[in-house]
Amino acid sequence: MGTIEKLSQRLSTYLEPDQVNLVRRSYLYAEQAHEGQRRSSGEPYVTHPLTVAQILAEMHMDHQSLMAAMLHDVIEDTAINKPALQSQFGETVADLVDGVSKLTQIEFSSQAEKEAENFRKMTLAMAKDIRVILVKLADRLHNMRTLGALRPEKKRRIARQTLEIYAPIAARLGMNDMRIEFEDLGFNALHPLRSSRLQAALNTVRGNRKELVHTIKDAIETRLARDGIVAIVEGREKHLYSIYQKMRSKKKSFKEIMDVYAFRIIVDQVDTCYRALGSIHNLYKPVVGEFKDYIAIPKANGYQSLHTVLVGIHGMPIEVQLRTKEMDELANYGIAAHWLYKANDDDIQVGHSRARKWVKGLLEIQQQAGNSLEFIENAKIDLFPDEVYVFTPKGKIVELPAGATAVDFAFAVHTDIGNRCIACRINDRLAPLSQALQSGQRVTIITSEDAQPNPNWLNFVVSGKARSAIRHFLKSQRRHQSVELGQRMVNQALKSVNLSLEKLTEDQAQQLVKDSAASSMESLLEAVGMGNRSAASVAKLLASQHAEEDSHEMFAPLTIDSADGLMISFARCCRPIPGDNIAAHTSAGKGLVVHQESCRNLLEIRNSKPDTISPISWAETVSGEFLVSIRVEVKSERGIIASLATRISEQGAGIEKIQVNERDAHNMTVQLTAAVSNRVHLANIMRRVRVMHSVIRVARSKN
CATH class of the missing domain: 3.30.70.260 (ACT domain)
Known part of the structure; x- marks a missing residue:
C-alpha cells in the first residue's frame, strides 16, 4: 500500500511543485473528512482515494484529476457538500467530484433504476469534462481489485455492472490495459469456478507453447532484420475473459482457441508498418480476407494497427498486429495518453476528439430518452466494441456498430435524414433498409419531405442513436395525436350544453386547467386522449349545471376515417371493420379502443365502467386495411x-x-x-x- 509521500515523489517527476502541494492538500482534506470510516476489508477509508489517485498518476493525469480522485467520495460519504469543496479547491475540482459522486439523496424504485440514473448523471458530467469518466474508471478499478471483502450478491452485482458498462467504456476510450483487467476481475467474481478452471488449463498449456512461440518469434525477427527493418516482436498472451468469450460465441473448444498464436510487431514509423507487413507475408502465407487496415481507417476509439492472419508451421494460424510505438501506447492507455504525452501527438489528439464525439453522441441519446432505464439500454448498445465502417456518397467514413442497417447509417449522419428516410442504395444498388451493412460499402439514403420514422424500424436498428431517435419521434407523434383526440372528445362532451373549447375565454381556460390540477391545457387534453382522464369529467368542470345529464346520444359521435392512428386502436377480441356497428371505451395509456357494438367484452365494460364508453362511428369514406x-x-x-x-x-x-x-x-x-x-x-x-x-x-x- 502506497503513502502520500510515495505518490508525491511520483508526481514530482511530471507536475509542478505547487500542483503536487495541491494534491497533498486534497489528500489531507479527504483524510480528515473520512476519519473513523473504514472499508469492508477493515482498512482506513482514505486508502481507497489514495490508491485511485495512484492509478491516475500512472497515466500521468493532471493535478485537478488527482485532486478529484482524492475527494471523489467526500460528497457522497461525508457531511461535506459541493459548495464547501468549491470554496476550498475551486469550481473545476468540485464539478469533477460532483460528476463522479452518485445520487445519494434520491429514493429509487429499484437497483436498476438507481444505477441507470447514476450513469445518466455521470454522462452529463462527462460531456462537460471528459476527466470525470477517467476518475470513475480508476475508482471502479480499485473497487474491483478489492471485491473480496464484499457479500457474494453485491460482489456479483458490481462485477456484472463492470462487465456490461465499465469494461466497454474503457474499450470505447481505447484504454485496453484497463479493459483487460476489468474483464478478468469481473469474470473471476461472476464465474469463479469457470475462471479458476480456465486459468489452470491456461497454466498447463503455457509451458507447452513456450518453445513454439520462441521459434516463430525468432523466424519473424530474422526475416525483418534481413529486410533492414528495426522492430520489437512480442508474443501476445490471450487474457482469460477473451478466451471464455471466444469459446462461447464461436462454440470452440479451449484447444482450438489456444492453437492460434498471436504476435505484436512494434516499429518506429507508419510506412515501416506496411514494409514489415510485406516482409512477414513473404515469410508465412497470409489468410485471404483476414487483413484489416486500422491505420488508414482507425477504430471509433482512435485505435490504429494493421491486423493480419498467417498460416505458420504445420498449418497453424498466427495472428499478427503491426503498429508504431505511439499507436501501441494509445492502444494501451487510450484517451489517457492525451495527458500522458501532454497532447503533442496528432494520433493522440484524434483519439481525444473521437472520445468527445462519442460522449456527444451519448448526450443526444440522453436528451431523447424517456427515462434513465431507456437511456442506459440505448447507451449499452453503443458500447459494443465491434464496428463496421461505411462511406457516405462523398467518401466520408461513418462508424457504426456491427449489424447496423441503412436506417442506423441515416440517423448517424443526421437525425433529420433518419426521420425522412424512405429507401437506400448500397454500392449504387437499391437495397432493403433492414439489410445489415458490411465494412467498405458506400451507402446513399433516399429521403422524402413527407416521410416519418416507421415503428417497425425498432425491430432491426442496432445503434443507440437510431433507437432513441425513433422512440422520441413516436412519443412526440403519440402526444400530438393524444392532444388532438382529447380535444375532439372534450368538444363532443360539451356539445350538449352548447359549448366548445374554441369558445372559451382565456380566463375560463385557465380556470379549467387550475380546477383539473393539470400543468397546461395541452397536458389536460393529452390525458383525455390517452384515456387517463374522462372527457365527461372535464366537461362537468365547465358546465356543472349539466353534470347530472347523461347526454351521450344528444350529439354526433366521433368518426373514424383511417385504420392508422396511435391513439385509436381496434379490439382484437371482436376485430371491428368499416360497416360494423361500433362503440369505444377509453383505456388508460391507449386512448380509444373500438369494439363491435355486440362484443361481450364491451358489454362488461358498459356495466362496470359506463363513464368510459364513448359513441363513435365510421366516416363516409374510410382508408386503410x-x-x-x-x-x-x-x-x-x-x-x-x-x-x-x-x-x-x-x-x-x-x-x-x-x-x-x-x-x-x-x-x-x-x-x-x-x-x-x-x-x-x-x-x-x-x-x-x-x-x-x-x-x-x-x-x-x-x-
Missing part, C-alpha cells in the same frame, strides 16, 4: 391451405396469420386473420371461399 378473423371448416386434402390462401389473395386481401386445427381424420378447421377494407370486401372474400369444393363452412369469428 383492418384485420378480421375468419373461421373455415374444410375437408383434409393435399394443398387445401395453399388453395385457400390463393383464393383470398385473388380478392386483394393480405393474410396476416393462419392456424390449422385437425378435428378428425377427414376434417380440419382453419383460423385466418386477413386484412380487409370493409364489410363488403369481407363478404366478397367469404363468397369466393364458400364455393370451393373442399370448404364445408365459412364464418367470421366472434369472441
